[in-house]
Amino acid sequence: MKASSSPSTLPVVDAGAPAARKPPVDPATLRHREFDDSEFWRAIPAYADVSRETFLDHHWQAKNSVTRVSKLLDTIRDLVPASFIADVEEGLAHAPMSIRLSPYVLSLIDWSNPVDDPIRRQFLPLASTRLPDHPKLDLDSLHEKADMPVPGLTHRYPDKALFLVLDTCPVYCRFCTRSYAVGIDTEEVHKYHLRPNQQRWEQAFAYIRSRPELEDIVVSGGDVYQLRPDYLRTLGMTLLDIDHVRRFRFATKGPAIMPMKILTDDAWFRALADVVEEGRRRHKEVVVHTHFNHPTELTDITRQAIFRLFEAGITVRNQTVLLRGVNDDPDTMRLLIRKMGWIGVHAYYVYQHDMVKGVEDLRTRVADTVELEKEIRGATAGFNTPTFVVDAPGGGGKRVVHSYEYYDRVTGISVYRSPNVDPEAYYCYFDPIDTLPEAGRARWADPAEHDAMVAEAIEQARARRAGAGGAD
Numbered sequence: 001m002k003a004s005s006s007p008s009t010l011p012v013v014d015a016g017a018p019a020a021r022k023p024p025v026d027p028a029t030l031r032h033r034e035f036d037d038s039e040f041w042r043a044i045p046a047y048a049d050v051s052r053e054t055f056l057d058h059h060w061q062a063k064n065s066v067t068r069v070s071k072l073l074d075t076i077r078d079l080v081p082a083s084f085i086a087d088v089e090e091g092l093a094h095a096p097m098s099i100r101l102s103p104y105v106l107s108l109i110d111w112s113n114p115v116d117d118p119i120r121r122q123f124l125p126l127a128s129t130r131l132p133d134h135p136k137l138d139l140d141s142l143h144e145k146a147d148m149p150v151p152g153l154t155h156r157y158p159d160k161a162l163f164l165v166l167d168t169c170p171v172y173c174r175f176c177t178r179s180y181a182v183g184i185d186t187e188e189v190h191k192y193h194l195r196p197n198q199q200r201w202e203q204a205f206a207y208i209r210s211r212p213e214l215e216d217i218v219v220s221g222g223d224v225y226q227l228r229p230d231y232l233r234t235l236g237m238t239l240l241d242i243d244h245v246r247r248f249r250f251a252t253k254g255p256a257i258m259p260m261k262i263l264t265d266d267a268w269f270r271a272l273a274d275v276v277e278e279g280r281r282r283h284k285e286v287v288v289h290t291h292f293n294h295p296t297e298l299t300d301i302t303r304q305a306i307f308r309l310f311e312a313g314i315t316v317r318n319q320t321v322l323l324r325g326v327n328d329d330p331d332t333m334r335l336l337i338r339k340m341g342w343i344g345v346h347a348y349y350v351y352q353h354d355m356v357k358g359v360e361d362l363r364t365r366v367a368d369t370v371e372l373e374k375e376i377r378g379a380t381a382g383f384n385t386p387t388f389v390v391d392a393p394g395g396g397g398k399r400v401v402h403s404y405e406y407y408d409r410v411t412g413i414s415v416y417r418s419p420n421v422d423p424e425a426y427y428c429y430f431d432p433i434d435t436l437p438e439a440g441r442a443r444w445a446d447p448a449e450h451d452a453m454v455a456e457a458i459e460q461a462r463a464r465r466a467g468a469g470g471a472d
């Protein structure tokens with residue numbers, strides 16, 4: 001038989017792999033492609049007999065979430081010494097956030113060394129690692145309440161607003177910026193509650209309708225994971241009905257701490273997917289913003305959940321909080337970003353930790369964040385490379401971390417400008433005092449020095465802006 005060759009087909013030649021210009025990669029650099037598909041939860045005494053089907057059930061996850069120390073003890077039993085439980089109890093007595101851990105998150109903690117574990121650090125306070133709060137810290141450090149025309153709607157930037165639709169989450173993070181509102185009351189904080197009720201929402205919708213410049217709404221909380229599907233749908237469709245609203249994002253930590261809900265709560269998933277689809281029909285962008293902080297949080301369950309969103313055409317972006325001892329080293333941050341990238345989650349922001357009460361042990365210095373950014377950029381696609389930002393205390397909004405006008409590494413004060421918020425104002429961020437050199441710690445030890453240090457830093461920033469300054 002005569003071989004026929006079509007001109008549109010390239011001849012097949014087995015050429016082998018072309019000669020390499022780079023040495024073979026160490027397989028360890030491809031670890032971001034590994035997603036734990038074991039039944040890892042069975043290591044927890046209370047979950048030893050829990051089947052995969054049960055563990056994937058979002059009702060079971062919600063019902064078995066740990067909200068009290070006694071329940072924590074019942075769940076992990078003899079995995080930790082009594083001294084650790086006492087440390088948590090004592091830590092909680094002074095914490096601005098109450099606890100809530102999903103069985104999923106609880107199972108990701110390495111209970112053989114909970115003190116150093118990056119997941120434990122995020123959700124369970126310990127009295128033994130507590131540091132005194134920075135003197136310049138207050139409860140609503142971002143002044144979100146000051147910028148609220150109606151309860152729960154912060155309008156700070158020209159064309160976008162932040163809508164806090166509710167005040168509960170499927171987990172409570174120790175470091176939550178909104179500890180003034182989110183979660184149940186604690187001994188430390190009586191919260192400014194933001195319930196998901198029609199009347200409050202209507203006020204927010206009315207405000208958004210009345211401001212034609214608002215194109216972009218950040219729907220956050222709290223966490224929209226907690227919204228009933230019919231509420232989620234109503235919320236989304238109401239925003240889509242406002243002509244000038246061109247895009248919005250649903251913020252949820254859900255995929256990081258209870259990914260199975262996306263797989264097993266069909267009503268909630270459908271509500272989300274329908275809003276996104278209706279948005280697309282109207283040429284409006286509806287996306288999900290999530291909050292992964294550590295590579296361990298991404299398991300095979302996460303991969304499946306994110307793929308379900310991906311198949312529905314839902315864009316997922318991520319906002320990470322930079323946390324000391326959790327993700328502040330280049331290897332961990334690179335692994336996190338590449339692991340997210342592998343399953344299609346775009347790394348959008350890494351936040352300098354806000355000035356929040358009771359979590360000084362989790363904050364890092366601006367100088368370290370600037371260095372970390374250099375290590376990360378170039379590791380993967382630009383659109384999967386996060387921008388490292390500081391949300392300037394006092395309501396300055398997000399600034400790229402290395403864009404300070406002036407930075408004094410001795411006092412730890414960095415000074416930012418934010419012309420779109422206020423062209424004249426200067427905003428200061430303060431490094432944690434325990435990370436400062438001796439000279440800086442000594443000055444902060446003297447309350448009479450505090451205002452002087454701030455005034456000096458702002459003066460330096462002004463001078464530099466006027467072109468009179470020297471090197472930092």
Ligand SMILES: *Cc1c(COP(=O)(O)O)cnc(C)c1O
Binds near residue numbers: 157160
């Ligand atoms: C973060 C934030 C936004 C959204 O900012 P992006 O930079 O677009 O992500 C809007 N309003 C407030 C008050 C915010 O804090």
Ligand code: SF4
Binds near residue numbers: 168169173176177223
């Ligand atoms: S999920 Fe977000 S809003 Fe909820 S406690 Fe954590 S940081 Fe705060």
